[in-house]
Amino acid sequence: MEHPENDAQYTGLNVNSGVAQPPSVNPYLQRRPRRKPLPTASELVEGILKGDVTMLSRAVTLVESLAPEHYNISQEVIEKCLPHSGKSHRIGITGVPGAGKSTSIDVFGLHVLKQGGKLAVLAIDPSSERTKGSILGDKTRMEKLSTHPDAFIRPSPSAGSLGGVARKTRETIVLCEAAGFNNIFVETVGVGQSETAVHSMVDFFLLIQIAGAGDELQGIKRGIMEMADGIVINKADGENINAAQLAQAQFRSALHLFPPTESGWKPEVLTYSGYYELGIPEVWDMIDRYFDFVTKNGYFDVRRNRQARYWMYETIDEQLRRHFYENPEIKSMLESSEADVLANRRSSFAAATDVLDKYFKK
Ligand code: GDP
Numbered sequence: 001m002e003h004p005e006n007d008a009q010y011t012g013l014n015v016n017s018g019v020a021q022p023p024s025v026n027p028y029l030q031r032r033p034r035r036k037p038l039p040t041a042s043e044l045v046e047g048i049l050k051g052d053v054t055m056l057s058r059a060v061t062l063v064e065s066l067a068p069e070h071y072n073i074s075q076e077v078i079e080k081c082l083p084h085s086g087k088s089h090r091i092g093i094t095g096v097p098g099a100g101k102s103t104s105i106d107v108f109g110l111h112v113l114k115q116g117g118k119l120a121v122l123a124i125d126p127s128s129e130r131t132k133g134s135i136l137g138d139k140t141r142m143e144k145l146s147t148h149p150d151a152f153i154r155p156s157p158s159a160g161s162l163g164g165v166a167r168k169t170r171e172t173i174v175l176c177e178a179a180g181f182n183n184i185f186v187e188t189v190g191v192g193q194s195e196t197a198v199h200s201m202v203d204f205f206l207l208i209q210i211a212g213a214g215d216e217l218q219g220i221k222r223g224i225m226e227m228a229d230g231i232v233i234n235k236a237d238g239e240n241i242n243a244a245q246l247a248q249a250q251f252r253s254a255l256h257l258f259p260p261t262e263s264g265w266k267p268e269v270l271t272y273s274g275y276y277e278l279g280i281p282e283v284w285d286m287i288d289r290y291f292d293f294v295t296k297n298g299y300f301d302v303r304r305n306r307q308a309r310y311w312m313y314e315t316i317d318e319q320l321r322r323h324f325y326e327n328p329e330i331k332s333m334l335e336s337s338e339a340d341v342l343a344n345r346r347s348s349f350a351a352a353t354d355v356l357d358k359y360f361k362k
Helices: 041-049 053-064 068-084 101-114 162-178 194-199 238-256 280-297 299-325 328-342 348-359
Strands: 089-095 119-124 151-153 183-189 204-210 230-234 268-271
Touching (some): 041 053, 041 162, 053 068, 068 162, 089 194, 089 280, 101 119, 101 183, 101 230, 119 162, 119 194, 162 183, 162 299, 183 194, 194 204, 204 280, 230 238, 230 280, 238 268, 268 280, 299 328
Parallel strands (some): 089 183
């Protein structure tokens, strides 16, 4: 290969010719035996209903899979699990990176499990789409929970649009509930759109904040505070206690500016320390009171019904979009239309109309 660095004129380091690569890293490598055959939908459902975590994990993997052959079987499993789902407390947990989500989920989770039952921790991570790996819901981040026999931790599905990732998490909730998980935590990073997605699948939305970050009230701007059913200020320990209490007062007065919530519940603001495990029962007491409150006044069901309707339309939107963009004719037409638009040969509107007409076979 020609390297410009090896030119006689070039005064920097030369490039060595190196050695030839062997044809394969290990020519003796044996093909691994094929994975176990895919269980059928009924086998999966049977396993899930028995609380078999291996079957649950396999079903979740199918839900998350992008392979078309997995779609039908996963939908069948969800359909059959649906009548056994719904009996849980679904709690969304958000906060900026470093707010202490994983530390807190670890202790909140143990607190919940002390009261009996089982806990699933799921995640929606918008960044995983770009990084192809997810940071949320990672077992290594929740040390105590990850070894607990009654906890199931699943990182964020990593492929697809936020809408697609969120739908998969929602379907995973159904499977977990059918497997007997009566507490579901859905974690997300408080930096973007994903809070709205999480909010649309949980009963209680908990916003974790920290004092002294200088931007305590930034949640107001992004509309996240309006979604919160409870705001908790973490790291209320050591020298940070006063700052945390000050932030608590600020949040309380900021909440007065908001119109009353639809549920009639007044979002509370508490301080706690996830790391030193201070104030945990108080936070959980608030959440229990919320569930009592909305169960009695009927809002619990109103919210769940509305979410079910929302997800129906979300799924329609997503499938329509996918059907459109994955159509091979449309794909190639989009390429040429895009080139036309960029070269000013055609207006954006006219080009879009052409493509849509083709799709709808006008
Ligand atoms: P996440 O990014 O929101 O999941 O945050 P982590 O749980 O990873 O916590 C970020 C950092 O804050 C870690 O270094 C934690 O040890 C620390 N941290 C978490 N909770 C507390 C707390 O209650 N008090 C103090 N002082 N530090 C904490």
